[in-house]
Amino acid sequence: MDYCPPNSTLAGVLHGEVHRCFLDTLFLHGFLPVINILSFITGIFGFISPVHGVDILNIITGTLPWFFTGILLHMERGRQLPVSPTNGHGPVLLIFWTLAFMQANIRLCGLTREPWWAGFYSWADYLDCILYIATYLTTSILFILGIRAPGLLRFSEYGGLGSDVDPAPRSVWSGFFKKMVKLLPYMWPSRSPFLQLRVLFCIVLLAGVRVANVLVPIFYKKIIDKIAETGTNAKDWPWDMVSIWMVLKLLQGSGTGGQGLLNNWRSLLWIKVQQFTTLEIQVGLFKHLHNLSLRWHLGRKTGEVLRIMDRGTNSVNSLLQYLVFNILPTLIDIIVAVVYFAVEFNIYFGLIVFATMFLYLGSTVWITEWRTKFRKRMNESDNAQRARGVDSLLNAETVKYYSMEDWEVFKYREAICDYQEMEWQSMASLQLLNLFQSIVINGGLFGVSLYCTYRVSTGDYTVGDFVLLGTYFIQLMSPLNFLGSVYRAIQESFINMENMFTLLEENIEIQDSPHAAEYIQESAPPQIEFRNVCFNYLENKPVLHDVSFVIAPGTVTAVVGPTGGGKSTLAKLLFRLFDAEDGGIYINDKNIKEFKLSSYRSDIGVVPQDTVLFNDTVGYNIGYGRQGSSQDEIEAAANMAEIHETIMQFPDGYDTLVGERGLKLSGGEKQRVAIARTLLKKPNVVIFDEATSSLDTQTEQLIQNAILTVFKKRTSFIIAHRLSTIMRCDQILVLDQGRIIEKGNHNELLAADGRYAALWNAQGQTNLSETRD
Structure with a gap:
């Protein structure tokens, strides 16, 4: 140490x-x-x-x-x-x-x-x-x-003094109570008194099974002794004891908690509780993921996140079932059995039972902890395999462009082979555990039977006592044998939940301040001001340096500049996908951090450069801009975005499925759907991020006219690459290496003969060359 x-x-x-x-x-x-x-x-x-x-x-x-x-x-x-x-x-x-x-x-x-x-x-x-x-x-x-x-x-x-090698992985049981505290709100139906009564009644039924487990072998012993005592005397046959024993057996079931009347009743009542837990966890985790920042989502793999959600949710349900209805009852049965054997017979029987339990549980815990690393590696390989498959299918278009189908199949096969190798190690260690458990259990049964047989032969105990000891021991060992599998399942549940806990513990980078107020959408367009804004995605790699400018109410401001200069970052900061490191953004002289995110973002419409659509109909994707919109409103927005006629030529019109991420539509069609969706939202602030980059010249001109007409009375912010699309803007900003180097309208910037004029001349020569070609 x-x-x-x-x-x-x-x-x-x-x-x-x-x-x-x-x-x-x-x-x-x-x-x-x-x-x-x-x-x-x-x-x-x-x-x-x-x-x-x-x-x-x-x-x-x-x-x-x-x-x-x-x-x-x-x-x-x-x-x-x-x-x-x-x-x-x-x-x-x-x-x-x-x-x-x-x-x-x-x-x-x-x-x-x-x-x-x-x-x-x-x-x-x-x-x-x-x-x-x-x-x-x-x-x-x-x-x-x-x-x-x-x-x-x-x-x-650590591999030596000062080494950076991590210590051995901690047990999955570390932080058990901390994990349970996190899960308690999902497990206990606090908002439903009816479900709470179900939980309490299930516990009562669980206690009833424990009582039946003790009484069943006792009455069985009494039946054997009574039969041995009465012999062939039909008048004293123990029909009453057999009847009671049969009722207890019906309540108990097979002794493993699988078929008894009480357990079946408890399982039926528990269905609603389990559904509550599943609903709370899935909805809570899904909400948490949506609250995480864009920075986090850009660095994650969708398939891996969904896999973690599925495994984590299933693990919580399994954990609750195993702890409440398997582990706790079995431990109670063990304690009762040890005390009963020691008091009713002698201390040596209790010692044999205790030693068997101790060896069994100890070996199960030790071997299971040892094989934890194999299970973790198997899960990691499983995540990698799933992520590889999802990522490959999501990029099917790119795969076909480069004729890499065989390569993707090869990599997927390689991922499956890696998973199967880890799976073999996990399963082989499981068989070793099963073998050791079998030796311990049968050894304990042999010791109890041998010693009891000796005591029967000396006349200290009856044949009924031998039956009682054997029946009780076997009955006790049945759930104990199952307890080994339950322990492994609980451990696997904790392993599967580790990634889910990591997701739940992810810090929400952009969130409401404690005193945030509702943003009230006014009839008049607002004024937007950037004051000394600085921002960087990575440390020591700044993107924006002391950026300041004002967008007057109802005007259109455009920003141009080279790729990587920070143009799109300005739009993301305005929408609060990120927060500025220094400085602030103000709307009507109030910092946007003072408003609640949901209400503030509801008054801002965004037309992104890379439009991603839901795998649903065209009408659904346009109507997503404002829930509850009528078909007439959706078609009116599509008309203004110059896509209504195109949609009507589709086989199913507005009911046409666009495919995953909108791959069935062209780039121009997707951008016009995004514009129509933003028009339907009716925001007072509009952000266009290269909104016409995928349109042909004629359609681009029509969209520009629609933008200038529809958003004339709105505060608009346009990020442009082609300068021909921003000639009529009220203000143009030239951004280079995160700094505003020029500011003015089109004519003023041309007259200044600076960077904007050079860009204009360069794009003019390019357009002339393309015309000659």
């Missing part, structure tokens, strides 16, 4: 966590001998019992080992011991803590033999009870710390 790289932030955090765990563990090692000495003194002076040699032996064996293991724990911090692993505590400490924990639980099974069990008659009774509780809690905490604490963070985990 002392070898953590000092320059690593992550290592520093882990170093602090392990240091606290170490101090706690060391304190408990010194606290337990004190408790044992106090218990020894209490036994001598409180209960007036003579001191025997075995008492001295007990006090020695109960104190000295803790001092030695404390020294070993301290040595582990700074030395690589021969039996110490490179990560975690050594086997000596782990075995010692496990034995101490088992000893405390064995004493718990014989609780009725404690001197204070019948009542507290003196100070010794109170003190002995307190010391017993302290011993049990201390050994339990030590056992948990030994398993939970990462142990020793040596340099080998």
Whole structure:
């Protein structure tokens, strides 16, 4: 632990966590001998019992080992011991803590033999009870710390001092309570009292199954003993016990929780609760994704995000089912069985059951944690395969342009092979786990059966007791066997949810301020002002430098300049897809950050350069500009955008499907649909980002006339490449390397004979050359 790289932030955090765990563990090692000495003194002076040699032996064996293991724990911090692993505590400490924990639980099974069990008659009774509780809690905490604490963070985990190699991946159970707190609002139907009653009633039914699990083998034992006692006497045949046993069996089901009346009833009631959880998670995550900034969406793969959403939602439902209806009931059954065997028969039966449970659960946890890395790699390969397929199909047009169909198939096949290799590792380790579980379970059953058979042969127990023990053990092992699969499923659910949690924890870059007000759309067009705006997408790579200009109400302002100069960035900042690093943007002398995003954006229409349409009808895509628009309003907007006649020539008119991302329409048709959609929105502020770049000259002229006519009484901002489209604008800005170098109208800029004039002359020569060709 002392070898953590000092320059690593992550290592520093882990170093602090392990240091606290170490101090706690060391304190408990010194606290337990004190408790044992106090218990020894209490036994001598409180209960007036003579001191025997075995008492001295007990006090020695109960104190000295803790001092030695404390020294070993301290040595582990700074030395690589021969039996110490490179990560975690050594086997000596782990075995010692496990034995101490088992000893405390064995004493718990014989609780009725404690001197204070019948009542507290003196100070010794109170003190002995307190010391017993302290011993049990201390050994339990030590056992948990030994398993939970990462142990020793040596340099080998980092590849040497100062290495940048990440430490071993943390368990998927880390941060369990933090994850559950996040999921609780989705799991508990807080807005539906009716669903809350369903949840509570399901818990009652769950408790009923636990009671039936105990009573079924007990009545089965009574039936066997009664039959053996009465023999062939028909008058005393146990019809009443058989009837009760049959009713209990009907309520219980097969014992694995799959076919009983109570479980079927609970499953039926739980359907609505599960649907509520699915709805809340999917809608909440979908809303969160839409609230994320454009910067985030531009850096993600759509197919991968959708896959994460699907797996995460399914994992939450599975996790809730497994924790509430499998893990918790099975642990209760185990505790009840251990106590029942120890009290009803003797402590050795309870010890055999406890040892079997401990070995089974311990091996399941250890092997499952070990194979976690295989499952994670398989999920990563699965994400890569899905993302590869979606990305290839979305770019089908580009693939055909370059005749790369065979290449895409080859890469997709390669991705599937990578996934199958990871899948084989995951499945092979699963079979190893199943084999070990089978050995443990059958070994425990053999031990119980063998010992019980011996006790029956000596006359201590009856044949019914043998049937009871065997039936109860098998009944207990059935859900325990299923518990191994449940644990793996829970772990996989946590793995699948990690990416979903990452999405939920993504910071919403652009959001409303706490005191944001509604933006009220006025009848008159607003004034827009950029004041000393600076912005950059990447650090140390500025895009805009101290940009300032004013767009008067009802005027048209255009911005021109070379590619990469920051023209489109101005439009994105005005629409608040990004926020300026310095400076501000004001509308009617109010900073746009003071308004709520939804109301502010509702008064701004955008016609982008690259128009993407929904895979729906033409009419739906135009009507998307304003929900609830009539067909007449949609057609009127299409007429103004000079696309109505084109649409009417389609086979299905406005009901024609445009295909995914509008690929069935030409570039010019898509741009005119986008213009019609913006016209239908009726905003007071309009942004055109190369809105006519895909149009022919004649259609471009018609669109320009429509723009100047329709948006004459609106504040408009145009980003243009062809200067012929902005000749009649009220103001033209020339942007170069993020700075405004010229400002004025068309004639004023030509007269200045600057950068704009040079661009105009260059485009004029190009147009003349194209005409001659």
